[in-house]
Amino acid sequence: MNRKPDLPALLLFTALLFGAIVRFYPVLSNGFPLNDGGMFYTMVQDLKANGYALPQFTTYNHADIPFAYPPLGLYITALLSALTSGSDLWAFLYLPAFVNTFSILVFYLFAKETLPSRTLASLATMIYALASRSFLWQVMGGGVTRSFGMLFLLLMLWQAIQLFREYKNKHLILTILFGAGTVLSHPQTALHAVLGGALIFLFYGFNKRGFISAVFVGTGVALLTSPWWGTVFLNHGLQPLLSAGQTSQRTLESYLSNFQLDGLASILTVIGVYIFFKQRNFFPVTWAVLAYLIDPRGGSGIALLAVSMLAGAGLLKLSAWMGRSDGEQAEVTLMRRSSQALVFGAMFWFLLVAIVTDFQLINTSLKGGELKMIEWVNSNVGEDKTFLLATGREFSMSDPLQEWFPALTGQFSATTLQGLEWTLADNFFAWHGQLAEFQHCADARCLNEWSARNGVDYDYLVVMIPDEDDKDELAVSLRSLGVSIRSSGMNMLVYESERALVFELNK
Numbered sequence: 001m002n003r004k005p006d007l008p009a010l011l012l013f014t015a016l017l018f019g020a021i022v023r024f025y026p027v028l029s030n031g032f033p034l035n036d037g038g039m040f041y042t043m044v045q046d047l048k049a050n051g052y053a054l055p056q057f058t059t060y061n062h063a064d065i066p067f068a069y070p071p072l073g074l075y076i077t078a079l080l081s082a083l084t085s086g087s088d089l090w091a092f093l094y095l096p097a098f099v100n101t102f103s104i105l106v107f108y109l110f111a112k113e114t115l116p117s118r119t120l121a122s123l124a125t126m127i128y129a130l131a132s133r134s135f136l137w138q139v140m141g142g143g144v145t146r147s148f149g150m151l152f153l154l155l156m157l158w159q160a161i162q163l164f165r166e167y168k169n170k171h172l173i174l175t176i177l178f179g180a181g182t183v184l185s186h187p188q189t190a191l192h193a194v195l196g197g198a199l200i201f202l203f204y205g206f207n208k209r210g211f212i213s214a215v216f217v218g219t220g221v222a223l224l225t226s227p228w229w230g231t232v233f234l235n236h237g238l239q240p241l242l243s244a245g246q247t248s249q250r251t252l253e254s255y256l257s258n259f260q261l262d263g264l265a266s267i268l269t270v271i272g273v274y275i276f277f278k279q280r281n282f283f284p285v286t287w288a289v290l291a292y293l294i295d296p297r298g299g300s301g302i303a304l305l306a307v308s309m310l311a312g313a314g315l316l317k318l319s320a321w322m323g324r325s326d327g328e329q330a331e332v333t334l335m336r337r338s339s340q341a342l343v344f345g346a347m348f349w350f351l352l353v354a355i356v357t358d359f360q361l362i363n364t365s366l367k368g369g370e371l372k373m374i375e376w377v378n379s380n381v382g383e384d385k386t387f388l389l390a391t392g393r394e395f396s397m398s399d400p401l402q403e404w405f406p407a408l409t410g411q412f413s414a415t416t417l418q419g420l421e422w423t424l425a426d427n428f429f430a431w432h433g434q435l436a437e438f439q440h441c442a443d444a445r446c447l448n449e450w451s452a453r454n455g456v457d458y459d460y461l462v463v464m465i466p467d468e469d470d471k472d473e474l475a476v477s478l479r480s481l482g483v484s485i486r487s488s489g490m491n492m493l494v495y496e497s498e499r500a501l502v503f504e505l506n507k
Contacts, residue, residue, distance in 0.1 A: 007119060007122075008117075008118035008119045008121070008122040009122075011119070011122035011123060011125070011126055011343075012108055012122045012125055012126075014126060014347065015104060015108075015122065015125045015126040015128075015129040015130070016101070016104055016105060016129070018129065018130060018347075018351055018354075019101060019104045019129030019130065019135075020101045020104075022129075022130065022135065022351070022354040022355065022357070022358055023097040023100055023101050023135050023138075023139050024097050024101070025358050026139065026358045026359075026361035026362045027093055027094060027097045027139060029362050030093070030362060030365045031093070032089070032093065032365050032366050032367075032371070033089060033092040033093050033140070033141030033365065033404075034093075034139060034140040034141055034361050034364060034365050034400075035140040035141060035142070035361070035364045035365060035398060035400050035403070036140050036141050036142040036397065036398070036400065036403045036418065037092045037140060037141020037142045037143075037144065037403070037404075038060070038141070038403040038404035038405070038406065038407035038408070038418065039058070039060045039061075039065075039142075039403065039407065039418050039419050040069075040073075040074060040077070040092070040141070040142060040144055040145060041088065041089070041092060041141070041404075041407045042058055042059055042060035042061075042406070042407045043058050043060065043067065043069065043071075043074050044074055044077050044078045044081065044088060044091075045059075045088070046058050046059055046060075046067065047071070047074060047075065047078045048078055048082070052075070052078065054067055054071060054228070054231050054232075055067045056235045056236075058419070060406060060407065060418075060419055061406035061407075061412055061413060061416055061418070061419060062384070062406075062412045063412075063419055063420065063423070064423070065419040065420070065422050065423060066232070066235070066236045066240040066422055066423070067232075068232045068236060068240035068241060068244075068422055069145070069187075069422075070145065070149075070183065070184045070185055070186055070187060070190065070228065071184065071228060072145075072148060072181060072184035072185045073144045073145035073146075073147075073148040073149070073185050073186070074144070074145065076095075076144075076148065077091045077092070077095060077144045080095065091144065092141040092144055093141070095143075095144055095147075096138060096139045096140065096141070096142075096143025096144055096146070096147045097135075097139045097143075099138075099143070099147035099148055099151055100134075100135055100138040100139055100143060100147045100150070100151075102151060103134075103138075103147070103150050103151045103154055104125060104128065104129045104134075106151060106154040106155055106158060107124075107125055107128050107129075107154055107305065107308075108121055108122065108125040109154075109158050110154055110157050110158040110161070110305075111124045111125060111128075111308075111309055111312075113158060113161045113162060114161060114283070114284075114309065115309060115312070115313075119316065120309075120312055120313060120316055121312075123312035123315050123316055123343070124308045124309045124311070124312030124313075125308075125312075126312075126347055126350070127265070127268075127308045127311045127312055127315070127350060128304065128305070128308035130347070130350035130351055130353070130354045131265070131304055131308065131350070131354075132353060132354060132357035133300055133301050133304050134301070134304055134308075135354075135357075136357055136361070137298075137301065138150060139361070140361075140364075141403075145185055145186050146186055146188075146189075148181070148185040148186070149182060149185035149186025149188065149189030149190075150186075150189060150301075151185075152178050152179075152181035152182040152185055152189070153182045153189045153192060153193055153196070153302075154305075155174075155178040155181070156175055156178035156179045156181075156182050156193055156196075156197070157196050157197075157200065157305075158178075159171050159174040159175040159178055160175045160179075160196075160197050160200045160201075160217070161200050161204055163175050163205070163213055163217075164200055164201060164204040164205025164210050164213065165204060165205070167209055167210075167213060172213060172216060172217065175197075175217050176216070176217055176220035176221055176224065177224070179193055179197070179217060179220075179221040180220070180221045180224035180225050183221060183225045184225055184228055187241070187244060187245075188295065188297075188298045188302075189302075191294070191295060192291060192295070192299075192302045195287075195290060195291065195294060196287065196302075197214070197217065198214075199283065199286060199287050199290070200283075201213075201214045203282075203283045203286075204283075239425075240422045240423070242425070243421065243422055243423060243424065243425040243428075244421045244422050264346060264349055264350075265307075265311055265350075267314070268310075268311035268312075268314035268315050268318070268346075269307055269310045269311045269314060270314070271313070271314030271317055271318065272284075272309070272310030272311055272312070272313040272314035272317075273285055273310055275313045275314065275317055276310065276313065283306075284306040284307075284309050284310050285306070285310070287303070287305075287306040288303040288306040288307055288310070289303075291303040291306070315342075315343065315346055318342060319339035319340075319342050319343055320339070322339050322341075322342050364398070364400060365400055366400050366401065366404055367499070368499075369497060369498060369499025369500060370400075370401055370464075370499060370500065372497060372499070373462070373495065373497060373499065373500040373502065374404075374405065374408050374409055376495050376502070377409050377411065377460075377495075377502070378408075378409055380494070380495075381409075381411065381460065383410065383411075384411075384412070385411050385412070385459040385460055386411075386412045386413075386414055386456075386457065386458045386459050386460070387405070387411055387412065387413050387414065387415075387458065387459070387460045387461070387462060388413075388414055388415050388438070388447075388451075388456070388458045388460070388461045388462070389401055389402055389405060389413055389415045389416070389462045389464075390415075390438070390439065390441070390461065390462065390463045390464065390478060390481055391439065391462075391464045391478075392439060392464060392466055392474040392475055392477070392478045393439065393474070394435075394436040394439050394440075394474070395432075395436070396415065396416055396417035396418065396432070396435055397417060397418060401464065402415060402416045402417070402418070403416065403418050405462075414456045414458060415435055415438060417431070417432060417435055434450075434454055437450065438450050439474060439477070440473070440474065440477050441477065441481055442476070442477040442480040442481055442484070443480060443481060443484035444481075444484045444485055444488035444490060444491075445484075446481075447461070447481070447485070448490075458505060459504065459505055460494075460502060460503065460504055460505065461485065461491060461502070461503040461505070462500060462501070462502050462503075463478060463481055463482045463485065463500070463501040463502075463503070464478060464499065464500050464501075465478070465479075465482065465498065465499055465500060465501065466478050466479065482501050485501075485503050486501075489506070490505065490506055491503035491504060491505055491506060492504050492506055
């Protein structure tokens with residue numbers, strides 16, 4: 001009866017509980033996959049139609065996109081969805097949130113091997129579980145690949161750090177297996193598997209035996225993943241992979257955009273950097289900085305792994321100061337009410353930030369109006385038509401209608417950017433700029449000039465109707481475009497609802 005509570009276990013349970021809640025809440029509130037995933041939905045259908053052999057191209061958006069994407073998450077999704085009747089959309093709705101929740105536990109296992117105490121590992125896990133960047137892109141429909149990439153990356157890092165400390169065969173085998181899973185799940189996590197593994201070798205196993213282990217790991221991963229990359233190379237060469245690698249903007253603005261932490265997280269991270277530097281432990285700081293530098297597009301999500309550990313150390317140090325302790329006995333320090341108040345106050349703050357992210361996610365999905373319009377297109381429009389989608393969103397990659405319209409209708413959307421990172425190479429950002437310019441068109445003249453300048457012939461134009469209280473520039477342009485097209489005589493209104501207008505080009 002007099003046993004003291006296991007505070008690290010309590011903190012871990014809290015992280016898992018609230019981490020699961022913030023991941024599943026937007027999923028359960030929506031009923032349709034969050035944001036993206038349309039291309040992967042089509043690729044899953046392509047796998048099934050091809051007898052689960054890799055096709056040369058995906059049928060998504062009739063854009064001749066090479067089927068070069070790492071396929072493990074797609075295979076898992078296809079196999080799971082085959083177990084149930086009806087639509088495969090349920091897998092894109094629930095599977096990413098489930099896998100991403102499990103990643104919280106694996107992060108704790110990795111942090112426990114990296115940090116000096118269970119208490120510090122559990123604090124870092126709590127911060128990671130509630131950080132928006134740990135789940136924002138992971139629980140979306142496209143998380144059927146991203147969530148598996150992060151899961152296998154964490155599993156690989158967890159085993160790699162034990163491998164270079166103990167050199168046991170089981171750690172070598174598991175590092176190879178999880179490393180192969182990382183490479184076969186997502187191109188971004190494959191890059192960071194190389195970076196994270198190299199840094200763990202340099203900081204924890206920089207000796208002859210460690211070098212031999214690293215060679216075995218690299219060779220094993222290359223062999224296990226060769227059926228995929230060998231097939232891609234035979235079908236398409238290196239061009240698709242090289243093209244996809246050119247979609248990170250290396251500008252000062254893109255680098256600075258990665259450093260987006262709230263005030264409390266920033267303070268805790270700075271304190272953590274001070275503590276680790278004082279202890280001459282440079283691994284987390286080096287890892288975070290290099291992750292940002294080599295991958296401006298998505299490195300922040302990987303750097304968060306190291307940042308969470310730094311912030312956890314900062315929170316533990318603050319709690320020690322609050323409890324007037326030197327911080328050497330972490331469990332004893334956190335038994336004091338003042339220290340506990342600080343820790344759970346910080347947890348409450350991180351939870352509030354995560355809830356705000358949840359509400360943003362809920363609004364980033366197809367709603368009833370968009371789905372009804374898509375149903376009308378499927379029932380009333382013939383095959384192989386070209387659509388322009390005026391949605392009022394500059395960035396097509398975070399526009400659910402642009403992403404899902406080709407997947408759910410089988411039509412060609414000339415304004416959808418998804419998938420073109422595998423084909424456009426250094427023209428990717430130029431075309432992205434043209435698509436953003438199209439979303440600003442406010443009249444028929446602008447539309448015609450844009451179409452002629454870019455050589456885009458179309459059959460149908462979809463104009464989404466913004467909410468009445470939406471007064472930003474793009475919403476005003478949408479309203480103006482709808483009015484202008486109605487009166488231009490060039491297009492015939494064939495569908496109208498509270499949410500969308502569909503015009504057919506008069507030919």
